[in-house]
Amino acid sequence: MTTKPSIPKGTRDFSPLEMAKRNYIFDTIREVYHLYGFQQIETPALETLATLMGKYGEEGDKLLFKILNSGDCMSGISDEELLSRNSAKLAGKFCEKGLRYDLTVPFARYVVMHREELVFPFKRYQIQPVWRADRPQKGRYREFYQCDADVVGSDSLLNEVELMQIVDTVFSRFGIRVCIKINNRKILTGIAELIGEAEKIVDITVAIDKLDKIGLDNVNAELREKGISEEAISKLQPVILLEGDNGEKLEKLRQLLASSATGLKGVEETAFILSTLDGLGLKNQVELDLTLARGLNYYTGAIFEVKALDVQMGSITGGGRYDNLTGVFGLAGVSGVGISFGADRIFDVLNQLDLYPKEASCGTRLLFANFGEREAAYSMQVLAQVRKAGIRAEIYPDCCKMKKQMGYANAKGIPYVALAGENEMAEGKVTLKDMVTGGQSLLTPEELIAIVGNCR
Numbered sequence: 001m002t003t004k005p006s007i008p009k010g011t012r013d014f015s016p017l018e019m020a021k022r023n024y025i026f027d028t029i030r031e032v033y034h035l036y037g038f039q040q041i042e043t044p045a046l047e048t049l050a051t052l053m054g055k056y057g058e059e060g061d062k063l064l065f066k067i068l069n070s071g072d073c074m075s076g077i078s079d080e081e082l083l084s085r086n087s088a089k090l091a092g093k094f095c096e097k098g099l100r101y102d103l104t105v106p107f108a109r110y111v112v113m114h115r116e117e118l119v120f121p122f123k124r125y126q127i128q129p130v131w132r133a134d135r136p137q138k139g140r141y142r143e144f145y146q147c148d149a150d151v152v153g154s155d156s157l158l159n160e161v162e163l164m165q166i167v168d169t170v171f172s173r174f175g176i177r178v179c180i181k182i183n184n185r186k187i188l189t190g191i192a193e194l195i196g197e198a199e200k201i202v203d204i205t206v207a208i209d210k211l212d213k214i215g216l217d218n219v220n221a222e223l224r225e226k227g228i229s230e231e232a233i234s235k236l237q238p239v240i241l242l243e244g245d246n247g248e249k250l251e252k253l254r255q256l257l258a259s260s261a262t263g264l265k266g267v268e269e270t271a272f273i274l275s276t277l278d279g280l281g282l283k284n285q286v287e288l289d290l291t292l293a294r295g296l297n298y299y300t301g302a303i304f305e306v307k308a309l310d311v312q313m314g315s316i317t318g319g320g321r322y323d324n325l326t327g328v329f330g331l332a333g334v335s336g337v338g339i340s341f342g343a344d345r346i347f348d349v350l351n352q353l354d355l356y357p358k359e360a361s362c363g364t365r366l367l368f369a370n371f372g373e374r375e376a377a378y379s380m381q382v383l384a385q386v387r388k389a390g391i392r393a394e395i396y397p398d399c400c401k402m403k404k405q406m407g408y409a410n411a412k413g414i415p416y417v418a419l420a421g422e423n424e425m426a427e428g429k430v431t432l433k434d435m436v437t438g439g440q441s442l443l444t445p446e447e448l449i450a451i452v453g454n455c456r
Contacts, residue, residue: 010134010142017361021350022145024360025174025343026127029147032170036162038125038149043106045129046097055105055298055328057202063132065142066095099131103148104298104322104338111152111336112329120153120334127343140314141344148319150338152326157269160302160321161276163339167306167317168282170341175355177309178284178316183292184270185299185320187253190263191239191290194256195232203228208240209293216241239290246274246288253290269302298322304339311352316345366452367409368395368418368430369402379420382430382445389449409435416452 007013014022030040046067053061100106103126111118127147134140149166151159164180171178185205192201203226207219214222216237223233239256242249250271257263270288277286294303301321308316319339326334350356366386368379379395386393396405409417419431424442432448433440443451 008142010136010140012141012143016363018347020361020363021356022343022347024356025346025350026145026147028173029170029341029343030125030127032166032173033125033149035169036123036149036166038123041107041110041124041126042128043100043103043110043126045099045131047100047106047109049096049098051109051329052098052101052105055325056101057206059206060101063134064101065099065131065133067097067099068094069096101132102130103128103146103340104150104325107148107150107338108322108325108336109329111334112326112331115331118153121151121159122153123149123151125149144345145343147341147343148338150336152334152336155335157272157302158276159337160273160304161280163319163337164273164277164286164304165280165282167304167339168284171306172283174346174350176346176349176353178306179309180282180284180286181289181292181305181307182270182273182286183289183294183303184266184301185294185303186262186266186301187257187270187290188266188293190257190260190266191236193260193263194239195235197228197232200226200228204236205293208236208291211240211291242290246286249288249290250274266301273302294318294320298325300324302337308349311349313345313349315342316349317341362392364392364394364412364414366391366393366416366418366448367405367412367414368393368420369405370396370399371419371421372399375420375425378425379418379430382418382420382448385445386449386452389453391449391453393452406435418448 033040049064049066052064056063107124107126111122125148127145129143129145131143134142136142149163151163164182167178167180188205189198189201192198192204197204204223207222207226210222211219220233223236224230242252244252250267253267254264257267274286274288289305292303292305294305299320300323303320304318305315306317307313317339319337321335321337323335325336326332368383370376370379376395376399383393383395396408406417408414415435417433417435419433419440421431424430427442429442429444430448431440432443432451441451
């Protein structure tokens with residue numbers, strides 16, 4: 001019995017209609033990136049594990065898809081090592097490459113390798129798939145696209161401001177209402193100092209970043225598991241649950257973090273970004289959220305996350321500043337900041353809210369029916385004119401019953417069918433059938449183009 005084919009969990013096939021919708025997402029984001037002066041690059045799906053490991057924290061490293069070495073991957077491994085069943089150690093010998101976890105670390109590697117060719121500040125964008133060995137669930141996939149924009153070689157906070165403008169512009173074009181959440185890793189460092197647990201900053205940020213997913217009690221339980229004292233946890237509560245508008249939160253933070261130079265620097269950076277955005281007329285709200293931590297260890301300054309307001313969905317965009325990332329590849333002193341749109345989650349949100357414009361899924365606009373060899377040759381000449389005018393059109397390739405050809409048009413949602421028989425050929429015209437109304441008109445090629453050409 002033949003086994004029914006399947007695909008791995010956390011991956012998906014996409015139909016032509018779904019691809020049309022996805023391309024609408026990619027094209028919209030790409031257009032906005034170009035509007036702000038970003039240039040496109042691509043990097044390989046595979047990176048060396050030396051490039052990937054140690055950049056995402058312990059939790060992130062566990063989610064890397066590792067690829068067995070070509071040939072005899074067990075060559076050079078002793079029986080003793082195999083019997084030890086030490087998966088981490090064995091993976092280091094079996095595997096030298098892995099699928100990229102995100103686009104930021106490969107970008108940092110790209111900058112270091114090509115630094116002599118680049119003009120700084122370098123503004124790049126990248127739209128490619130990434131892979132994570134995560135547990136699949138709603139809105140979380142093992143293979144998904146990211147749409148990144150980064151600026152390297154500039155410390156200016158105007159970069160953060162423009163990235164937030166990009167976020168606002170993209171979601172305004174999609175018609176999705178969002179909340180842009182902002183925080184700063186320096187503020188979180190100051191908070192860790194305030195509660196006397198500065199050396200546990202990573203454990204603290206990983207835990208509080210889960211607040212909206214697992215709740216306060218579970219966050220506190222995780223902090224206890226990481227060895228954070230009860231006194232420190234008690235001091236942390238009023239900070240992460242701080243209320244008020246952005247200005248009130250900033251003022252309270254200035255008071256709370258008065259003894260932390262790092263914390264105060266984070267407060268002032270955040271205040272500059274928020275005050276500048278206030279004068280730019282953004283359509284979506286921007287909120288200072290002290291529970292936002294972005295678990296990845298490489299962020300060093302401002303951090304961002306975007307949540308859709310009208311659907312239950314995780315973060316659909318995120319990012320931040322990562323001053324130290326290129327340093328691990330031998331290029332110190334190059335500051336970077338970036339954002340990443342989660343295209344797959346945006347796809348799900350647009351589907352749930354039914355926000356795709358009609359033209360986003362507009363496929364073939366016109367089908368030429370096939371009545372035989374002579375008629376097809378005539379139709380091909382008109383079809384060439386139609387396509388030259390930028391109209392999506394095709395001809396049914398086989399001469400068969402009209403019922404079958406009309407069924408094809410209906411199945412593909414083609415709104416118009418062109419009929420060219422002996423009479424039409426004699427007059428140099430075609431009969432245009434509207435598949436919605438059923439009406440028919442005898443038209444010249446120019447008249448046909450004028451009528452059909454309103455949806456490209």
